Amino acid sequence: MQKIKVGIVGGTGYTGVELLRLLAHHPYAQLHAITSRTEAGVPVAQMFPSLRGVVDLAFSDPASGILNECDVVFFATPHGVAMAQAPALLDKGVRVIDLGADFRLQDTAVFEQCYKLPHACADVLKNAVYGLPELNREAVRQAKLIGNPGCYPTTMQLGFYPLLKNNLVDAGQLIADCKSGVSGAGRKAEVATLFSEASDSMKAYGVSGHRHTPETLEQLRKMTAQDVGLIFTPHLIPMIRGMHSTLYAKLLPEAQHLSNEDLQSIFETTYVSEPFVDVMPFGSHPETRSTRASNMLRIALHRHGDTVIVLVVQDNLVKGAAGQAVQNMNVMFGFDETAGINMLPVMP
Numbered sequence: 001m002q003k004i005k006v007g008i009v010g011g012t013g014y015t016g017v018e019l020l021r022l023l024a025h026h027p028y029a030q031l032h033a034i035t036s037r038t039e040a041g042v043p044v045a046q047m048f049p050s051l052r053g054v055v056d057l058a059f060s061d062p063a064s065g066i067l068n069e070c071d072v073v074f075f076a077t078p079h080g081v082a083m084a085q086a087p088a089l090l091d092k093g094v095r096v097i098d099l100g101a102d103f104r105l106q107d108t109a110v111f112e113q114c115y116k117l118p119h120a121c122a123d124v125l126k127n128a129v130y131g132l133p134e135l136n137r138e139a140v141r142q143a144k145l146i147g148n149p150g151c152y153p154t155t156m157q158l159g160f161y162p163l164l165k166n167n168l169v170d171a172g173q174l175i176a177d178c179k180s181g182v183s184g185a186g187r188k189a190e191v192a193t194l195f196s197e198a199s200d201s202m203k204a205y206g207v208s209g210h211r212h213t214p215e216t217l218e219q220l221r222k223m224t225a226q227d228v229g230l231i232f233t234p235h236l237i238p239m240i241r242g243m244h245s246t247l248y249a250k251l252l253p254e255a256q257h258l259s260n261e262d263l264q265s266i267f268e269t270t271y272v273s274e275p276f277v278d279v280m281p282f283g284s285h286p287e288t289r290s291t292r293a294s295n296m297l298r299i300a301l302h303r304h305g306d307t308v309i310v311l312v313v314q315d316n317l318v319k320g321a322a323g324q325a326v327q328n329m330n331v332m333f334g335f336d337e338t339a340g341i342n343m344l345p346v347m348p
């Protein structure tokens with residue numbers, strides 16, 4: 001099979017280099033263009049010695065036109081970048097997968113409120129598909145433009161989905177207590193993510209409002225006819241990669257007779273065919289390191305009276321970003337969904 005040509009905008013960032021790692025050995029994709037405005041001309045392997053001997057391209061300027069030669073372009077860039085460039089690429093027949101937020105929210109008023117800038121291409125946005133393959137695979141298959149989900153929203157949606165889809169819990173009282181490693185904030189220099197600030201300490205942030213709340217709400221509303229209410233509190237924890245979400249949901253009176261085995265069976269049945277969702281035995285305590293550098297997301301159920309507690313772990317840079325983006329590419333192009341992303345987690 002002839003390999004498709006892949007471009008990455010934002011190749012110097014954390015999700016960009018993670019895309020490079022995953023795509024360098026992809027059986028059906030060939031890296032064609034990797035852009036950076038600040039490092040144009042610099043060999044990729046000079047900046048990332050982990051890629052020496054594997055990636056022989058140099059960073060190019062995103063304005064050079066080389067992206068038009070690709071079959072698919074990933075935007076591993078801050079919000080606002082993809083929506084400025086995607087329409088022209090789509091017009092040339094290039095498919096686009098945005099790891100940022102530009103094509104996740106269909107409600108442009110909410111987007112503008114969250115991201116403090118007007119949406120540049122509301123007409124193009126209408127055709128964007130929210131790229132969570134486990135819940136939206138058929139639409140992803142047809143898509144030309146993907147809004148790749150945020151990292152926290154991936155854990156919240158896959159964790160709450162079996163409960164909401166089966167109308168087992170009060171959707172108005174969902175709680176998500178989530179923790180992310182520091183790479184979630186990207187590679188740019190910021191005081192809050194300096195070693196001396198972020199290590200040996202832990203804190204909540206965005207408690208009064210985080211951008212991932214409206215994205216998650218928009219998707220959770222598709223799972224249930226009930227009104228959805230979500231309290232989401234993110235935390236920064238002193239590790240590089242990894243995300244741990246603890247989700248709480250109250251069983252509805254008509255579902256309180258369900259046994260722990262019943263609940264477990266509902267989750268296992270929902271995800272039985274999913275290559276990247278592992279439902280662990282009831283009462284397990286999944287560790288973030290059991291997913292490190294892999295595209296696997298692990299779920300474990302607990303129960304406290306009428307409250308179901310769902311523990312979800314993933315690698316924020318893989319299933320939470322670059323791995324999920326490659327999974328979407330695989331589905332869009334009709335490749336084996338696991339191609340290039342079926343590696344095992346790294347232990348210890």
Ligand SMILES: NC(=O)c1ccc[n+]([C@@H]2O[C@H](COP(=O)([O-])OP(=O)(O)OC[C@H]3O[C@@H](n4cnc5c(N)ncnc54)[C@H](OP(=O)(O)O)[C@@H]3O)[C@@H](O)[C@H]2O)c1
Nearest residue numbers: 010012013014015036037038076077078100184186187321
């Ligand atoms: N980190 C995570 O865990 C994670 C998870 C899910 C989603 N995301 C999302 O993925 C996107 C990338 O995140 P990241 O953590 O990889 O960020 P990052 O480490 O800060 O990297 C950002 C990249 O974007 C490029 N860039 C910045 N402004 C640009 C512009 N105007 N035009 C073209 N390129 C530009 C930068 O390269 P140059 O400045 O050299 O051009 C850099 O390579 C963000 O939208 C983020 O919210 C991140």
